[in-house]
Amino acid sequence: MAIISIERTAKQLVLTIQDYSVFAWRAFMNLFTEPRYWSEYLIQSDIIGVGSTAIVLLSGFFTGGVLALQSAATLSQFGATAVTGQFVGITMIRELGPVLTGIMVAGRNASSMASELGSMVVTEQIDAMRALGVDPMRKLVTPRIFACISMLFFLTIVADAFGIIGGGAVTVFLNHQDGTQYFSKAWESLRYPDIIQGLVKPLFSGYIIASVGCFYGLRTTGGTQGVGRSTIQAVVNSSVLIILVDFLLTRVLLAFFPPL
Amino acid sequence: MMASNTPGPPQLPQPDPFRSGQNPAANQTPVLAFRNVSIAFDGSPVLEDVTFSVAPGETRILLGPAGVGKSVLLKLCNGLLRPEHGSIQLFGEEIASMPENRLLPLRTRIGMVFQEGALFDSLTVRDNVAYQLIQELVPDDEIDTRVREALTFVGLEETFSSYPASLSGGMRRRVAIARAFINHPDMLLYDSPTGGLDPVTSTTIIELIVKERDVHRTPSMLVTHRLQDAFMLCTHEFSTEYNCMIPFPNGVTDPNTTFLMLNEGRLIFDGSLQELIRSENPVVREFLE
Numbered sequence: 001m002a003i004i005s006i007e008r009t010a011k012q013l014v015l016t017i018q019d020y021s022v023f024a025w026r027a028f029m030n031l032f033t034e035p036r037y038w039s040e041y042l043i044q045s046d047i048i049g050v051g052s053t054a055i056v057l058l059s060g061f062f063t064g065g066v067l068a069l070q071s072a073a074t075l076s077q078f079g080a081t082a083v084t085g086q087f088v089g090i091t092m093i094r095e096l097g098p099v100l101t102g103i104m105v106a107g108r109n110a111s112s113m114a115s116e117l118g119s120m121v122v123t124e125q126i127d128a129m130r131a132l133g134v135d136p137m138r139k140l141v142t143p144r145i146f147a148c149i150s151m152l153f154f155l156t157i158v159a160d161a162f163g164i165i166g167g168g169a170v171t172v173f174l175n176h177q178d179g180t181q182y183f184s185k186a187w188e189s190l191r192y193p194d195i196i197q198g199l200v201k202p203l204f205s206g207y208i209i210a211s212v213g214c215f216y217g218l219r220t221t222g223g224t225q226g227v228g229r230s231t232i233q234a235v236v237n238s239s240v241l242i243i244l245v246d247f248l249l250t251r252v253l254l255a256f257f258p259p260l
Numbered sequence: 261m262m263a264s265n266t267p268g269p270p271q272l273p274q275p276d277p278f279r280s281g282q283n284p285a286a287n288q289t290p291v292l293a294f295r296n297v298s299i300a301f302d303g304s305p306v307l308e309d310v311t312f313s314v315a316p317g318e319t320r321i322l323l324g325p326a327g328v329g330k331s332v333l334l335k336l337c338n339g340l341l342r343p344e345h346g347s348i349q350l351f352g353e354e355i356a357s358m359p360e361n362r363l364l365p366l367r368t369r370i371g372m373v374f375q376e377g378a379l380f381d382s383l384t385v386r387d388n389v390a391y392q393l394i395q396e397l398v399p400d401d402e403i404d405t406r407v408r409e410a411l412t413f414v415g416l417e418e419t420f421s422s423y424p425a426s427l428s429g430g431m432r433r434r435v436a437i438a439r440a441f442i443n444h445p446d447m448l449l450y451d452s453p454t455g456g457l458d459p460v461t462s463t464t465i466i467e468l469i470v471k472e473r474d475v476h477r478t479p480s481m482l483v484t485h486r487l488q489d490a491f492m493l494c495t496h497e498f499s500t501e502y503n504c505m506i507p508f509p510n511g512v513t514d515p516n517t518t519f520l521m522l523n524e525g526r527l528i529f530d531g532s533l534q535e536l537i538r539s540e541n542p543v544v545r546e547f548l549e
Contacts, residue, residue, distance in 0.1 A: 119381075123376065123378060125378050125379075127378065128374055128378035129380075131372040131374075132439075133368035133395065134391075135361070
């Protein structure tokens with residue numbers, strides 16, 4: 001019985017990966033052929049980009065703050081508190097900014113995409129759309145994917161900036177250190193490869209969030225209970241995939257841009 | 261807009277040799293033809309070896325108890341589902357293995373009314389009804405005019421700017437009918453259009469279907485498990501003079517409205533109302549009684 005269960009689970013996993021790969025490829029390729037729904041792209045950009053600004057801004061600010069608090073305590077043992085700005089800046093821009101923004105946006109938008117599309121599936125709205133001659137992949141999925149990619153790029157910049165500002169606030173008001181030194185160190189230590197690393201990652205995270213959210217939404221079965229299940233799967237799988245892809249990307253990018 | 265009488269238990273009409281029992285559309289090239297169609301979900305067969313056709317101007321009523329695959333059959337008609345075996349010809353084109361991008365333009369020639377309406381929650385009634393016209397980039401003024409015409413046809417012109425959530429079940433169903441009718445489709449598919457509605461609202465919906473059938477002669481497939489609705493469709497016509505549905509004289513039925521019956525995934529009956537009434541098949545008899 002156990003072997004049959006393992007076999008069934010393994011088959012389902014392979015089938016899901018195959019379905020997701022075909023789905024993600026089709027959604028991407030739709031951008032290069034007509035029809036394109038630019039108004040949908042703008043609506044989704046507003047929902048994903050403007051709608052997520054507050055949570056990204058706050059999470060970036062406090063992550064920068066906590067980084068400054070923790071690093072100052074450790075660096076003071078070596079008399080190196082002056083490099084707090086460098087530490088916070090590089091960590092935020094290269095790693096924490098992109099990953100945290102990805103996970104925050106996944107929590108907010110992968111869930112909303114899965115539940116919205118899932119509800120449309122169970123109420124036959126997706127079938128109605130197809131019956132009216134409109135391809136739901138083009139109308140619903142492709143605009144969400146490209147809105148998520150482009151908005152996550154800018155949201156990551158916002159998170160990076162507010163992370164450095166949060167670190168600066170903690171450095172000045174709680175650690176009572178020099179703010180000018182903090183910001184100048186953060187600025188001086190930055191190199192183009194750091195920025196490239198930090199801004200390549202959200203392109204992949206954005207694609208993962210929207211494609212996983214839409215994928216689980218559109219394969220919803222089992223009524224309202226199924227919508228809940230799809231939402232959970234979308235958030236969990238997109239968050240795990242973001243961290244996994246972040247690890248792989250970091251490995252590749254470090255090979256291209258080795259640390260000094 | 262209301263029918264002249266409220267439906268009671270189905271009254272089985274007497275055969276009329278002059279109008280009943282013969283389908284004048286039966287010899288024409290079919291709009292839709294199923295040949296030995298089968299489909300299964302997760303290994304369990306839902307439809308097996310189904311063969312029938314819909315001729316131009318013909319209305320086919322698909323009867324059967326709940327859960328026998330009526331909605332599945334309807335979704336096969338416009339390619340929303342694909343059969344495992346068999347052939348489906350729609351407007352002369354084989355759609356059983358047609359790619360989705362070629363099916364989409366073909367589907368714009370068909371109007372479909374879903375079981376619960378399937379209106380888009382986030383759009384107003386105007387945008388729901390005009391959905392296909394908006395995709396075709398029809399100018400806004402023309403869209404407004406045509407949507408008002410379609411809403412007037414279903415008696416809901418006052419809901420133009422409302423959202424589906426503010427409408428009753430029957431009103432949503434009528435908006436769905438307006439959405440299906442607006443582009444003057446070459447064929448109509450109705451999936452239990454009166455399911456879950458009260459008798460008065462059901463009669464209003466049936467009247468709209470009879471009106472479309474008799475005014476535009478659009479071929480259609482209608483799925484229902486409610487005998488009284490099926491019989492009313494067959495025994496009534498739309499009078500443009502009185503602008504309402506009126507019954508045929510006693511014993512007369514619409515010759516272009518015929519019946520199919522599904523049971524356990526198989527088609528067990530295909531014929532006119534008179535043949536249905538006279539059928540010896542025990543399942544048909546049980547369903548009628």
